[in-house]
Amino acid sequence: MSHKSVDPRVVRSREALLRAALEELGAAGYAAFSMDSVATRAGVGRSTLYRHWNDRWELVADALETLNVQPRGRPDDGQPPRERVEQLLTHLARVLVEPPMASVVPALVHAAEQSDDVQAFFHAYSASRRQALTDAVRAGVEAGDFRPVDPDAASVALSGAVFYRRLLTGRPLRAAEVPGLVDTVLG
């Protein structure tokens, strides 16, 4: 077993910095995201920041992972598939318009093209998010609640619709439009 005890200052700094990074993302958006500003927000020296993360992408990725832990949706507990699908899509639609994700996702789309690390992180992140949707679609198909579609293709179409509305049009999908979208794809 490990005797490695972690310096409490390190813990404190990391947490303060991750929190500050999310604040900064929400407040300034990604393009204006400044490492200096994050350090200042956290009340910490710039060098401390760079000791924990080598560049802005590592910090942003790490900060986003902390958002990931909050389990979105508990294991299946008899919730009807359609309701589950609508819940997941509503959640996705909301995340895409609220800080800090609202300003981060477009940057992430772009950054993934430039950096393999970012790409790996972003694709894995998206995949894990979509897995829950695919599972719910499959359950609905098996239960006969939905048309007999390919669950994976359907979850791509559903997720894609939400992203499309957010990124390529001026009208992000509203919660009230989710049932219509589900009807369109899943019957």
Add this chain to the structure above:
Amino acid sequence: MSHKSVDPRVVRSREALLRAALEELGAAGYAAFSMDSVATRAGVGRSTLYRHWNDRWELVADALETLNVQPRGRPDDGQPPRERVEQLLTHLARVLVEPPMASVVPALVHAAEQSDDVQAFFHAYSASRRQALTDAVRAGVEAGDFRPVDPDAASVALSGAVFYRRLLTGRPLRAAEVPGLVDTVLG
């Protein structure tokens, strides 16, 4: 009639710079887009660049408009709706993986968040592209070839699926997968 004649030097500079700007956008992406680098690429003085555009946003927005010229799609000529839909999606899927769009679109997604000009261009461009698809879906629904879906919602789901595969996964949609996608959404 207008006698307003344009200094040929201006034409030369503008063209070289717009071309260089697209190159830079593709090569460096938007976050790393550098005005200095554009001027160097174009073999033009920095001050010439700033004489024509006040800042990077103006330049990028202007450069993108030059992509707008190629008229796309011929008028409806009795082509069967399903075939037309598949053709449009195949074309979109291909455009998203070939230069120059392959490298520009991700940058555009990001840049649109930062600049109203870029956003206006990008959304209008996307809308005009998708309009053709919506029309084809509607024709198919009316002809009874497709399920009775909302044409607009369906075209968002179809386009969204193509973008999702390109931007959020490591596997862009291949042409062979288009019929499966159409089946999933349109029955």
Add this chain to the structure above:
Amino acid sequence: MSHKSVDPRVVRSREALLRAALEELGAAGYAAFSMDSVATRAGVGRSTLYRHWNDRWELVADALETLNVQPRGRPDDGQPPRERVEQLLTHLARVLVEPPMASVVPALVHAAEQSDDVQAFFHAYSASRRQALTDAVRAGVEAGDFRPVDPDAASVALSGAVFYRRLLTGRPLRAAEVPGLVDTVLG
């Protein structure tokens, strides 16, 4: 004799520009002297300016020469030497604190170190100015109004005192102080 007649447009431009140059010197001082601003003041194109003078120094030198013509002091007409000396020094003291010379002389002192042309102009200009003073001192000495000093050395000391007060102290010589200065040097 020359039949070369000068295009009246040239005359008009030159005069407007020289006038504007003096205005600009007075208003902005030398350090902030801008060729663009001179052209604008004169209501003339920048290229017209550069057609007549190759650079700022030529223009400034030329503008200053126009100040030279106003004859400071008429030929000796029986004016008492002491009065004449005081008049010349009072005039010098005033010129050094009023536009446009006030801002130009310090610049000229400096520029004379950098450019042989400016040096030649400035030294000749100073020498011609001082010649009148030397003559007046000599007349006073010969008339027995002054101590038997070397007229040249005395005029250097007198002029030097006026410049010293203007350039090296915060208190330029006032007219009321001139008689005291003359007493000190000439008795």
Add this chain to the structure above:
Amino acid sequence: MSHKSVDPRVVRSREALLRAALEELGAAGYAAFSMDSVATRAGVGRSTLYRHWNDRWELVADALETLNVQPRGRPDDGQPPRERVEQLLTHLARVLVEPPMASVVPALVHAAEQSDDVQAFFHAYSASRRQALTDAVRAGVEAGDFRPVDPDAASVALSGAVFYRRLLTGRPLRAAEVPGLVDTVLG
């Protein structure tokens, strides 16, 4: 005692930059004084320069203060007043033609017009230099070695003559001419 210790890098940078600034001032004069060039001369990044001084004025003023250190003139030790006056003027005449002052003083005359800081330094510097001369003149007057002149006015005339010859004529005062100047003013 103070424990405030200074980062040796700061000391190194400051010294290199101040030295470079004086070099630049001498070489290029003030009008052509370039911050970029100073940084290059010092072998230091431009941002380091701006970290220590906000603009050229601050740098120039600071650089000049470094010239202030050499204490000049020993206390009165019974030296005859005329000899003392001649010594001071000879020293001034020599300083004005030898580096570093020879190239800096003209620039200073100009710069003092543009910057209150530079002006304050330059005038204080001149005043302290001239004070010694005024004292010597007063001593000579009291001892009856000189004519009964106003010591202050006389020291202005003497110093002014030296500056005049250096800055406004092509013939700086030579040591051999100093006695003649003293005779002219002080009898």
Add this chain to the structure above:
DNA sequence: CGCTAACCGAGACGGTACGTCCCGTCTTTAC
């Protein structure tokens, strides 16, 4: 009195320097 040459305003051009900002690295001191 019409032509042609000069002069004109307008403004684009390549450059250079400004002062500001932030990056990611590196060094020093304090705890």
Add this chain to the structure above:
DNA sequence: GTAAAGACGGGACGTACCGTCTCGGTTAGCG
């Protein structure tokens, strides 16, 4: 020995002028 502070070199930003240049349009005065 590790953390905090912050100096460092680098480089892009957008602005302002520099002195040069190209462009048509107008004006003057000669032929």
